[in-house]
Amino acid sequence: MEKCKLRYQFVTTAQSTCRFMTFFRPNINAMSGYVPGEQPLPGTQVIKLNTNENPYPPSPAALQVLRELEGELLRRYPDPMAGAFREAASQVLGVPADWILVGNGSDDLLTMIIRACSEPGQRVVYPMPTYVLYRTLTQIQGAEFVEVPYQENYTLPVESLIEAQGAVTFVASPNSPSGTVASVEQLEKLAAHLSGVLVIDEAYVDFAETNALEVVKKYDNVIILRTLSKGYSLAGLRLGFGVANPALLEGLIKVKDSYNVDAVACAVGAAAIADQDHKNTNANMIKVSRAQMADDLQKLGFHVLPSQANFLLAQFPEGNAEFLYKSLKERGILVRYFNQPQLMDKLRITVGTPEQNDALIKGLGEVLT
Missing domain, CATH: 3.40.640.10 (Type I PLP-dependent aspartate aminotransferase-like (Major domain))
Incomplete structure (x- = not known):
């Protein structure tokens, strides 16, 4: 009797899951939700260059x-x-x-x-x-x-x-x-x-x-x-x-x-x-750092598209950008990897402070060698 009751509970749970799915429109069931960039837990010590935040304080x-x-x-x-x-x-x-x-x-x-x-x-x-x-x-x-x-x-x-x-x-x-x-x-x-x-x-x-x-x-x-x-x-x-x-x-x-x-x-x-003065001052500092980061990445062998944003799209010379993303993460540096066509061999890297950018380049150099 106890065995039957347990079986009934399991079946009910499975059926409830199925019924729950039918609450949604077919297009909602069929789609995947948007996945934001990784957000580390509060207090985690990382260099966060994956979601294009401005590295400088607000006004x-x-x-x-x-x-x-x-x-x-x-x-x-x-x-x-x-x-x-x-x-x-x-x-x-x-x-x-x-x-x-x-x-x-x-x-x-x-x-x-x-x-x-x-x-x-x-x-x-x-x-x-x-x-x-x-x-x-x-x-x-x-x-x-x-x-x-x-x-x-x-x-x-x-x-x-x-x-x-x-x-x-x-x-x-x-x-x-x-x-x-x-x-x-x-x-x-x-x-x-x-x-x-x-x-x-x-x-x-x-x-x-x-x-x-x-x-x-x-x-x-x-x-x-x-x-x-x-x-x-x-x-x-x-x-x-x-x-x-x-x-x-x-x-x-x-x-x-x-x-x-x-x-x-x-x-x-x-x-x-x-x-506007504060915003423009910070934006100009990021532009200077962006140019420096692009130059440093190119010296490491990356192909870098000319950017007018606060990030760079860098093509990994060996093609395996996912490996590089994971290797940087192990060193406490977050960048963005997209597992989708035209991007699997590339990383999107937010421009940080000069110190953060230097740490990124140093980490990349260690991985590549």
């Missing part, structure tokens, strides 16, 4: 706002449109505040765009390799994703993207993981020939020499996305924003969460974006 002005926050700000619901941040960003960018939509990181804006602008039977198009969250969000929505291959030098495949005619087309510029940029001329050609929305993801624009802000002003089907995670050293704050014609933002506002940006992020973010 002192932003930290001062954080220290002086009053409890009343937390007691009440925040401004649903994050008005204080919109106004601060408006002053910095020279665009009206109603051209700006704020999100819980730029990933929040990506979700709004996919939710509002695509549906099953429609295409979401992007060049590949790029930020794989584009694919994940498309799968969640049940739309069709079309991945157009980059060439080896990561030249933007403009004609193929136009031919695909997506309801949404994503272009990350600078692109991750390559660090390469699309020219303003290429982006304008896309905007002019696409019938759907063109999303220009400028998460790393603070380390680049050009941006697409003027493209947004010319075309009402374009939105650019930016974040305070990279240039402003605020990855933990989760604050990003989009810039587009208010007619395009109107549809996104309909699908955003009611209070998607908390009061702390709004206040701290407004102070951070206003402090």
Whole structure:
């Protein structure tokens, strides 16, 4: 009798697991979730060059706002449109505040765009390799994703993207993981020939020499996305924003969460974006270190793409980048390895402080010899 009871419990558990799976839509069951870069446990002593965080502290002005926050700000619901941040960003960018939509990181804006602008039977198009969250969000929505291959030098495949005619087309510029940029001329050609929305993801624009802000002003089907995670050293704050014609933002506002940006992020973010001197000083230090790291990697025999981001894509001379990633991890140095086509022989390496970069180069030298 006891044996039967145990068997019944096991069967019930197995059946419950099966029933649990059927709670989800078929496309959710079929997909894999997005896997963020590895985050070491608090207190772990590592050199973290795998998730493109800025190695320098945030603006002192932003930290001062954080220290002086009053409890009343937390007691009440925040401004649903994050008005204080919109106004601060408006002053910095020279665009009206109603051209700006704020999100819980730029990933929040990506979700709004996919939710509002695509549906099953429609295409979401992007060049590949790029930020794989584009694919994940498309799968969640049940739309069709079309991945157009980059060439080896990561030249933007403009004609193929136009031919695909997506309801949404994503272009990350600078692109991750390559660090390469699309020219303003290429982006304008896309905007002019696409019938759907063109999303220009400028998460790393603070380390680049050009941006697409003027493209947004010319075309009402374009939105650019930016974040305070990279240039402003605020990855933990989760604050990003989009810039587009208010007619395009109107549809996104309909699908955003009611209070998607908390009061702390709004206040701290407004102070951070206003402090352009601090952001630019840190960005310039990273650019100098980026050039030095590229030179050092090339001396070790790596092929390194020219980058306008705060990271480098380095091709391992012997091809086995996974081995190198694991060897560095054993030495307490984290870099990013992608087990996917076109990237299996490469590592994406965040630019750290000069001391961190030196430790990386030293570790690579030890492994390679």
